[in-house]
Amino acid sequence: MIQTVNLFRVFLSISAIVTPCSGDNNVGQLSSQKTIRSILVAGSLNADTFLPISRFPSSGENLTLLPNTHPLVDVPGGKGCNQAIACAKLSSSTQQIQPETLRVAFLGQFGNDAASQILESALTTNNVDIKLCGKSQHHPSGRGYVMIVPDSGEVSAVISPGSNFYGWSKWGVKNPTDNDQQHADELLTDEEITHMISSHSLLQLQCEIPDLVNKRLASVANKLQIPVILDVGGEDRHMDPELLKCCDYLIPNETELERLAGRYPDDERQQEDDKIETTVQQAIDEIQPLIGRSLHASTTEWCKSYPDHIGIPWVAFGEKELFIGTLPTFLSIADRGAGGRETGAGDCYRAGFAVALLQKQQEQFGRSKDAVDEDEIMLHCMKFGSAAGALSVTKAGAVPSIPTLDDVKALLNANGEAAIKCIPRGGSDDDAFPFMFGSRINSMKDRLDLVSNSLLPMNSPRDWLRRQATIRGLGCVDFNYPQHFHDWNAEEAKQALDEANLVAGAVCLRYPTKFARGAMNHPNPKLRREAIEITKQAAEVAKTLGCNEVVVWSAYDGYDYPFQVNYKEKWNQIVEAFQECCDAYPEIKWSLEFKPTDENTRFFTVPSTGAAMLLLKDIDRANMGLTLDMGHMLMSGENPGQSIQMVGDKLFGIQLNDGYTRLAAEDGMMFGSIHPSLALEAMYQLRQIDFKGHLYFDTFPQRTDPVKEAEYNIRRVKEFWRAAGRMSRTELERIASEHDAIGALELVNQSLRDC
Numbered sequence: 001m002i003q004t005v006n007l008f009r010v011f012l013s014i015s016a017i018v019t020p021c022s023g024d025n026n027v028g029q030l031s032s033q034k035t036i037r038s039i040l041v042a043g044s045l046n047a048d049t050f051l052p053i054s055r056f057p058s059s060g061e062n063l064t065l066l067p068n069t070h071p072l073v074d075v076p077g078g079k080g081c082n083q084a085i086a087c088a089k090l091s092s093s094t095q096q097i098q099p100e101t102l103r104v105a106f107l108g109q110f111g112n113d114a115a116s117q118i119l120e121s122a123l124t125t126n127n128v129d130i131k132l133c134g135k136s137q138h139h140p141s142g143r144g145y146v147m148i149v150p151d152s153g154e155v156s157a158v159i160s161p162g163s164n165f166y167g168w169s170k171w172g173v174k175n176p177t178d179n180d181q182q183h184a185d186e187l188l189t190d191e192e193i194t195h196m197i198s199s200h201s202l203l204q205l206q207c208e209i210p211d212l213v214n215k216r217l218a219s220v221a222n223k224l225q226i227p228v229i230l231d232v233g234g235e236d237r238h239m240d241p242e243l244l245k246c247c248d249y250l251i252p253n254e255t256e257l258e259r260l261a262g263r264y265p266d267d268e269r270q271q272e273d274d275k276i277e278t279t280v281q282q283a284i285d286e287i288q289p290l291i292g293r294s295l296h297a298s299t300t301e302w303c304k305s306y307p308d309h310i311g312i313p314w315v316a317f318g319e320k321e322l323f324i325g326t327l328p329t330f331l332s333i334a335d336r337g338a339g340g341r342e343t344g345a346g347d348c349y350r351a352g353f354a355v356a357l358l359q360k361q362q363e364q365f366g367r368s369k370d371a372v373d374e375d376e377i378m379l380h381c382m383k384f385g386s387a388a389g390a391l392s393v394t395k396a397g398a399v400p401s402i403p404t405l406d407d408v409k410a411l412l413n414a415n416g417e418a419a420i421k422c423i424p425r426g427g428s429d430d431d432a433f434p435f436m437f438g439s440r441i442n443s444m445k446d447r448l449d450l451v452s453n454s455l456l457p458m459n460s461p462r463d464w465l466r467r468q469a470t471i472r473g474l475g476c477v478d479f480n481y482p483q484h485f486h487d488w489n490a491e492e493a494k495q496a497l498d499e500a501n502l503v504a505g506a507v508c509l510r511y512p513t514k515f516a517r518g519a520m521n522h523p524n525p526k527l528r529r530e531a532i533e534i535t536k537q538a539a540e541v542a543k544t545l546g547c548n549e550v551v552v553w554s555a556y557d558g559y560d561y562p563f564q565v566n567y568k569e570k571w572n573q574i575v576e577a578f579q580e581c582c583d584a585y586p587e588i589k590w591s592l593e594f595k596p597t598d599e600n601t602r603f604f605t606v607p608s609t610g611a612a613m614l615l616l617k618d619i620d621r622a623n624m625g626l627t628l629d630m631g632h633m634l635m636s637g638e639n640p641g642q643s644i645q646m647v648g649d650k651l652f653g654i655q656l657n658d659g660y661t662r663l664a665a666e667d668g669m670m671f672g673s674i675h676p677s678l679a680l681e682a683m684y685q686l687r688q689i690d691f692k693g694h695l696y697f698d699t700f701p702q703r704t705d706p707v708k709e710a711e712y713n714i715r716r717v718k719e720f721w722r723a724a725g726r727m728s729r730t731e732l733e734r735i736a737s738e739h740d741a742i743g744a745l746e747l748v749n750q751s752l753r754d755c
Contacts, residue, residue: 037201037358039087040132042107042217043080044164044208044234045123047115048144049073054728055149055750056156066150066730074115076122076399077144078164079206079234080108082344085126086351086402087204090388092127102358105129105200107217108209109167111141116163122399132196136167142208151729164209173210193220201361202227204354207234211243218246227357231350251350344401348392352385352408387411433718436475436694438505439710441484443699444468446706460487462496469500471707473714476505476694479545481538483510490544497545504545505694506653507538508593509552519554520577521570521605532577539585549693550585551627551653552578553593558601570605575618582621591652592616593627596636598666608636609643616650627653629698630682631668634661634675641681648689655698656682656717668700671713672720677748683717684724723751 050072057063065071076085084106091102106128110116112135119141123130142164146157166175170186193216197203203221205214205228218228219242232239232252244250360377391403391411444464451458455467461484468474477497479485485493497504511519511531519531538550557574559565582590592615596607606612612626626647632655633640644651658674659667672679695717701709727747735743 037362038103038105038199039091039202039204039354039358040105040107040197040200041080041084041087041204042209042213043083043204043206043231044078044142044161045076045081045106045108045110045119046078046142046144046159046164047074047118048077048146050075050146050148052150053147054151054731056147056154074118076119077344078108078142079208079231079347080106080164081119081123082347082399082402083204083206083231083351083354084123084128085399086344086348086388087355088126088128089402089404090348090352090355090408092405102355103129105132107132107196109133109163110135111139111163111167112136113140115141115143134167134170136163139163139166149726149728151727151731154726159208161208168210168213171210171213171216173212188216190216190220193217194224197221197226198224200226202229202354202358204229204231204350205247206231207237211237211240215240215243215246218243222246229350229354231346233346249353251353344399345389345392348402349385349389351402352388353381356381356384383412384408433721435691436503436505437473437697437710437714437717438476438478438694439468439471439474439697439706439713440699441465441468441477441479443701443706443709446702447704450705450707461485461493462488465493465496465500465502467707468710469502471710471714474502474710476503476547478506478508478551478696479504479541480510481507481541482512482534485541490541494545504542504547505696506547506549506551507542507545509535509538509550509554511554511556515554515556516600518556518558518570520552521557521565521573528573528577532580535577535581536584539581539588542588548587549589549591549652550581551591551593553595553627555598555600557606558604560602567605571615571618574605575615578615578619578624579621582619582623586623589623589625589652590621591625591627593629593632593653593655594636595629595632595666609633609638609646613647613650625650625652627651627655629655629657630671630679631655631657631659631666631698634659634678635666639681640678641685644682644685644691645688651689651691651693653693653696654682654686654691655696656713657697657699668698670699670701670709670716671697672716676720676752679716679720680724680748680751683720684727687721687724727751 052066052069052071053063054066055063084104088104091104104127106123110120110133116135120130120133140162142162143160144157145160146155148155165173169175170188172187197217197220203217203226205218207214207230214230218230221228222245227248228246229249229251230243230247232250357377360380387408388403391407392401441461441464444467445458448458451467455463455470457463458467461479465477468477479493488496494504509519511534515522515527515531517523518528520528520535522528522531535550535552542548542550557570559570578590578592581588592606592612594606594608594612595604597603606615609626609628616624616626628640628643628647628651630640633643644654656671657667658669658671658679659665660669660674667674697710697713699709699713731743731747734740735747
């Protein structure tokens, strides 16, 4: 079963960086004389051992394997082996008989141990030609020792390079055990390397073999006008400018992209939303002077262009669930029944990219350069590679998890080849996150001293909307009715949303002060009727704005003193009012936002999550649910995580904030700033109930820049969300079964360190 999941840990941020390696080369001309095309993959091959554990050990700590599990031993792997087998499996279909059009060869060094026979068999069984491979007489095969956390899919590995590093003496790589004279006598010449690779259409390299080997291969390929793909992953090494000059495509993940940009993980953290774009530009600035050629960012919708650079595009895309901008949703989906394992996902992407590139070269053969749409070709290659990578996380082991061409085609066909628009993200294209973000529009009235002259004046909801559109990562706006619709109508508001690239999230009731003695349960029947009609008008506004949610929070439905109201009567009035609204607008999702107390109403008719659930039972309508506010739950003395789980699929909306929970005080502080452990559990429980709504920040940044405050909230929610996703389900079940308080606190502390 294929389903939407968060692939942030599975794929992180793969980018394809395209650099023109020779004058007028283009996709239609490269290696165009070869009718049967061939990919040569040069790289590493390892015999991997997989160790399933509940979490990664701390320094000096010993762990045992998960109960009832055993290590997987001698599983074929290594970037070179993975990518060669993936290229072979992705280049031929088992569903139809067709002439052979693409072959795959591998160049690597087998070790002198029994593992080499396993690796050799894995390659030849998958129709990979290994005639160019060598065999080290003095060194064992490369090995990988992979710790994997099945619940989260995270992996960490230790690599013993073996023959991958020490078996290349004939290529000029000196080792301490080599005899210098013998080494010189046996050295391969460039002419011999030319003979080895001249029949191939594309060269694929990684950084798990010596740089010297990669440079010699890439230099010869460059002279033969054979395109070169370099996977920047592998050993954390300095990128040699001479190697970069010979490459046509660099494919790093997010960490490797930072290394290319001259930044490392310990650098000060950037804002999540602009991290990729900024890092791409920094990488351009770092690499361009080294290679003496221009780099360029794609001009397609999903990646901003850098017009100062010319040449074949540098195409950047995000490996975070969806891509940056408009790309298909299938790029982020996979069944995580196997634990969402990361191993080999990037290798499958790179192999898929290479196979798709050669297929496109064949299609474009004979066409002029002007007739070739390079952006379209790059997008196709990324789509194909990403589908392969997404499928690879459904099975354990790098090689066993590699999908076939038929698997990828089925996924592409099931999800459609045409690009599907991402949810609008407001002021910038956001990374892939499963929810839209909204933020309190009235907060845009705060700190007007920080508003640029271009946004002034700042006097109306129309103006506040323009300011909200500058928030990075914001996707939607929740309007108050009738408060925000005195000076314009819903049609004008919808037009303003479209202009700002935002959408409406919900319409929230804010009854005028004439209802100070109650709205839906006002003692005057005429005013009670008027309040109900206003509530239904909000549904009409929601439909015009293009959303289907109406959130009802009445500041006045309650009382201040004992004996002041008839509790049962007030309760029934609210029940009947909501039943009327639900029946009048069955297409609208109606939700109640409860609050225990404030200065307008000391006791609300519905003061807690439990009371609200009883209200839903009495209303008894499928389109009636709840919107929970973190601050309101804290004021009620509730644990938000417990309340979220209790409401379950009746949770239509969530409003995020924090507070000190002083008596009757709604602080509206930034999310997770005061109760981080409760914030973490709230995100965990939202995952557990498969929440489907959007996330709304109900905060009050009177003394703070409201734009930066919203952006901070967005970043923190993503961090808490990801930390919650990394928590070990097995460990949580153990803690719950034993009521282990210390274990729970230790797990929370470990998770918060990741935020």
